[in-house]
Amino acid sequence: MGHGLRVSPPPARTHYRLRMAAAELIRIVSRSSPMALAQVERVRTELAARHPGITTEVVPVTTSGDRWMGDLSELGGKGAFTKEVDAVLLAGDADLAVHCMKDIPADRPLPAGTVFAAHLARDDIRDALIHPGGLTLDELPEGTRIGTSSVRRTAQLAITHPHLRCVPMRGNANRRMEKMEQGEADALILAVSGMQRINEADRISDILPLDTMCPPIGAGVLGLQCREDDTATIEAVTPLNDPDTWRETTAERMLLHVLQGHCNSPIAGYAKAERDGRLSLRARVFSPDGKTVLDAHEWAGPLDPATLGTSVAVALLRQGARDVIDSIPH
Missing domain, CATH: 3.30.160.40 (Porphobilinogen deaminase, C-terminal domain)
Structure with a gap:
């Protein structure tokens, strides 16, 4: 390839027993948004089910991508959502990072010294329309303002629904819904899995078929990143890996x-x-x-x-x- 992307072999499908030297505490670093923290809770629950003796604690980080409401390219792209999290992990201030795989850049290698030890079973990969009046995408009238800063969504709407108008909107899902309620947009397109994670799935008015809205690479996948020399943590989280999700994510x-x-x-x-x-x-x-x-x-x-x-x-x-x-x- 020549670009330095490392593809790890699929984690072995074995049941690990923690070594005597394994840590009793796993510190989990994550973005501090409500959705990111909900994702961490899923990881904590799955870890507790596998290893009742392990205690977990959360190390929340507000990233530059969360703070910046402009074009992500001005911050260096998707890495704006991960570099501060990576820094905490590499500094040894946390043992495990939880990432949405769609936010992990693929045009550069993972930070040296880190590895993805597991990919959790994949959630719904589709996008959803959020419309206060309950309309579907096909029912939206001409000129309806769709709040999104996603070039992927904007391009596909231009193909299938050119009569709609996309208006720039960034921020986590909760913040975008607040902006819509304040009149900055008439509707939103957000990930089904994200709405489910923050318990707002009842606000979905239409789930878009994949032929209408093809998802981003890594949609619906949570990756668990560790320092590659931290064998205790790697052994603890590897059993959470879903083999099919690993194969899908690797190909994507x-x-x-x-x-x-x-x-x-x-x-x-x-x-x-x-x-x-x-x-x-x-x-x-x-x-x-x-x-x-x-x-x-x-x-x-x-x-x-x-x-x-x-x-x-x-x-x-x-x-x-x-x-x-x-x-x-x-």
Whole structure:
């Protein structure tokens, strides 16, 4: 590859027994938003079920990405949501970091000395419409203002619903809903999994099919990051790994890595592990206005997940994905 992306082998499907030297306390660092803290609670619950003797505590961090309400590219892209968390982990002030995999940049390697020890079972990968009047996406009248700063969502709405108008809006899901209530937008598009995590799923007025709104790479996946020399913590969290989610995430992130997508790249895609072991990957690259759409879909067959991700990325590059991605300022 030449870009330094390390693909770890899938964690072994064995039952670990903590060594005598294993820590009794695991400090979990995370973003401080309500959704991020809800994600940490899921991890704490799953750890407690596996290891009743382990105590966990939360180390909340407000990242530059959380504070900044402008264009993420001005902060260096998606890394704005992770670099402060990484710093706390690497400094030894926490033992475990919980990340939404969709926020982890794939155009650069993980911070040296860290590794993802587990990926939790995947949540819903679809997007949802939040409309106070309960309308579906197809029922929205012309000129309806959709609050979103996602180039992925904006490009796809331009294709399927060009009569709608996207207005820039950032912030966590709770803050975006407050802004909508204050009149800054008429509706929102947010992740189904995020709404479920903050117990606001009853506000969803329409769940969008994947053909209408293809999800971001890593949608619905929580990754557990550790220092690679912290064997005690790695052994504690590895049993939480879901093998199918690991395969799907590996394929998706290799796709994004080969494409060298940045935070302003309208790249979407998802892998799907079937019960019979087959793995598929669909990916799309858009121009921001939705006028250019590149599409690729392959089944792994005997290919490993990383090779599948590479193969689909190459198919998109053959269609001109490099020119589309490089033409977008970032």
